[in-house]
Amino acid sequence: MVAKCSVFIATSLDGFIARSDGSIAWLNEANKSITPGEDCGYSKFMADVDALVMGRNTFEQVLTFDSWPYGSTPVAVVSQRGVSLPSNLPPSVSVSNETPSALVARLTEHGAKKIYVDGGLTIQSFLAAGLIDDITITVIPVLLGSGRPLFGPLLADVRLTHESTTAFDFGFVQNRYRIIRDAYPRGEFNVATSTFL
């Protein structure tokens, strides 16, 4: 049984996860409007995550946090070019240049049942490979006009089943979808060149 791959991410109403330079200051600003104590389901989502997969951009964003947020949960940083890991990171962090399917197979072998896939290009490559099971998108009420999009090119339409929607008092709208798998051709997506292999 291959591990389930889940996405949990915030976007602007026009679908961006970061500005073109990678900045998420707009998101941090929006997060100030969140009701104290509300985490929009994040801790519940994280509770049964066995492993994380993220791209280099997301990893570098995480490195700017005050402390490493993922404890000893295995984190695979996906990069074709290689990433140098700061020495103060726990040994649970590794770099991978595997294809999405090879990486998921290996994490599954090591016991992972639920993998949190994070970062725009990484999510896109896993989607294109037919590996994503469910997506939770929290839409922030702002239009950025440009930036790094959550979604990218696909070999074919991906149909989804809507599972739930939560509209928060502070204007965020969270939608959860399940991917209808085996309904579209899969391809390995080369993150480095943004082309299908």
Add this chain to the structure above:
Amino acid sequence: MVAKCSVFIATSLDGFIARSDGSIAWLNEANKSITPGEDCGYSKFMADVDALVMGRNTFEQVLTFDSWPYGSTPVAVVSQRGVSLPSNLPPSVSVSNETPSALVARLTEHGAKKIYVDGGLTIQSFLAAGLIDDITITVIPVLLGSGRPLFGPLLADVRLTHESTTAFDFGFVQNRYRIIRDAYPRGEFNVATSTFL
């Protein structure tokens, strides 16, 4: 009092209103899943629309319908290049090469209180000009991967107030937002060249 400009539109989860060639067959297909009798608020939205503004692409889409759907409500087809109107259309249909603000001013003078702005580039130009009051987006549970996006470049962030969300049993999620106006620099957006003037 300038007429209120409203958007009422459907997009894929990745933010496209049509495929790259303008086709909305994917949307027509999705619409087959709608509960009989449900119109997702369209007739209620249309009830107090005094005038419509749409781009040439949307207009040509409307021309493929079995009959002209807007009765005698004034419809301005925005085009810099000009559009030839079929002779069987009612006299309420006209072509405009005015700027968004000039067009809204003229329609307001003629008594319009609520203008329905439709079509991707037209909506983008009105947004960039600071003329949109509210947006109702119905999100269809499909990823297209590419196509004509609802949103485009902006001179600055546009913040919105979330007003309501309706999740339909058949998987569509409809969100209504009000634009926080006067919160960003306005510019006239040239639809023909996709650049700010």
